[in-house]
Amino acid sequence: MKHTPKPDMVLKGIFMAKKTLKEIRINRAWCKGCRICVHFCPGQVLECDAQDKAVVQRPQDCTCCMECELRCPDLAIEVIVEHPKEAAHG
Amino acid sequence: MAVQDYIRKRFFPHLWCQGCGHGIVLNSLIRAIEELGIRKNDLVMVSGIGCSSRITGYVDVHTLHTLHGRALAFATGVKMSRPELRVIVPMGDGDALAIGGNHFIHSARRNIDMTALVMNNQIYGMTGGQFSPLSGPGVKATTAPFGNIDHGFDVVKLATAAGASFVARTTTYHVHQMISILKEAISHKGFSVVEIMSQCPTYFGRKNKLGGAVDMLDYFKSHTTAKGSDAHKKDPLMIERGIFVKEDRPEYCSDYDMLVKELQLKGDA
Ligand code: SF4
Ligand code: SF4
Ligand code: SF4
Numbered sequence: 001m002k003h004t005p006k007p008d009m010v011l012k013g014i015f016m017a018k019k020t021l022k023e024i025r026i027n028r029a030w031c032k033g034c035r036i037c038v039h040f041c042p043g044q045v046l047e048c049d050a051q052d053k054a055v056v057q058r059p060q061d062c063t064c065c066m067e068c069e070l071r072c073p074d075l076a077i078e079v080i081v082e083h084p085k086e087a088a089h090g
Numbered sequence: 091m092a093v094q095d096y097i098r099k100r101f102f103p104h105l106w107c108q109g110c111g112h113g114i115v116l117n118s119l120i121r122a123i124e125e126l127g128i129r130k131n132d133l134v135m136v137s138g139i140g141c142s143s144r145i146t147g148y149v150d151v152h153t154l155h156t157l158h159g160r161a162l163a164f165a166t167g168v169k170m171s172r173p174e175l176r177v178i179v180p181m182g183d184g185d186a187l188a189i190g191g192n193h194f195i196h197s198a199r200r201n202i203d204m205t206a207l208v209m210n211n212q213i214y215g216m217t218g219g220q221f222s223p224l225s226g227p228g229v230k231a232t233t234a235p236f237g238n239i240d241h242g243f244d245v246v247k248l249a250t251a252a253g254a255s256f257v258a259r260t261t262t263y264h265v266h267q268m269i270s271i272l273k274e275a276i277s278h279k280g281f282s283v284v285e286i287m288s289q290c291p292t293y294f295g296r297k298n299k300l301g302g303a304v305d306m307l308d309y310f311k312s313h314t315t316a317k318g319s320d321a322h323k324k325d326p327l328m329i330e331r332g333i334f335v336k337e338d339r340p341e342y343c344s345d346y347d348m349l350v351k352e353l354q355l356k357g358d359a
């Protein structure tokens with residue numbers, strides 16, 4: 001009984017499946033290698049390569065927090081996520 | 091509409107330096123506009139001169155790139171003739187408060203409905219790193235190699251005293267706060283001022299040995315705090331972020347419109 005989720009909590013999405021990462025797109029032509037995305041990513045997902053361009057190193061650790069996309073001064077990152085709820089409904 | 095639909099992709103990569111905070115302002119601004127669902131045709135962005143002012147070149151809305159310090163004057167003309175349009179005026183610290191200081195205080199005094207952004211990186215970037223009225227004492231600049239002795243304005247206090255009916259401050263580190271403040275500022279009817287502390291790694295960072303863009307963002311993270319927080323009570327040197335003023339006050343274009351209607355009625359009688 002104790003573990004039955006309260007209906008309002010279900011509605012608020014607390015028990016809904018988390019969004020999952022589909023792809024992190026980095027526009028190499030726009031990236032200037034400032035490392036802001038690398039430094040502030042909570043999951044150490046990103047790195048800069050030898051050409052000073054951001055690359056996705058550990059996609060499995062991405063929590064889809066969007067911090068990298070929102071903080072990129074060059075609009076060079078796009079985090080594409082999948083919402084399981086939406087996917088189920090087509 | 092997608093975020094990318096609000097930019098003029100043909101001008102990218104943009105001209106700002108690696109890690110320049112103005113790019114983060116652009117990023118947050120188009121997200122705020124997108125989340126508010128503002129049609130591109132209903133929005134005018136007016137800027138003056140400086141690195142910051144180049145932002146109008148990158149947004150795919152109605153844009154005017156005008157004279158140094160005079161963006162608010164041009165914007166006032168736009169708003170008076172087409173009050174139904176939304177007007178956003180992005181400015182640098184020197185553009186807004188040195189060259190354009192008078193336009194700034196008088197636009198605030200009139201409470202004309204537009205959003206003024208002060209992208210404050212405490213320096214003149216485009217002209218080569220001179221100190222600005224927001225640099226503050228001790229800051230090094232090309233024109234202050236031994237340290238600046240000028241005191242800086244506090245944008246929040248200045249805008250509040252001049253009569254702006256919405257006044258807020260945030261930084262380029264605090265992007266979620268920036269987006270939400272920008273949304274409120276743009277939706278506010280009256281003169282809204284948003285100071286955005288922004289990094290210029292090329293001049294301000296280098297001259298003051300602050301490291302690169304990442305270090306400067308870390309500085310905004312550790313040296314600012316939410317308005318009224320305990321951290322600020324303990325250390326008053328912490329810079330406060332948040333919304334400082336939000337009041338409903340008579341707006342200039344509405345008052346003008348009312349006056350015209352009153353006089354027309356009198357004329358008809
Ligand atoms: S924040 Fe943007 S420009 Fe900077 S390294 Fe990452 S992708 Fe490149
Ligand atoms: S979305 Fe978040 S976790 Fe994923 S790469 Fe970007 S910053 Fe890292
Ligand atoms: S000089 Fe400074 S403000 Fe201008 S683009 Fe470069 S980093 Fe940005």
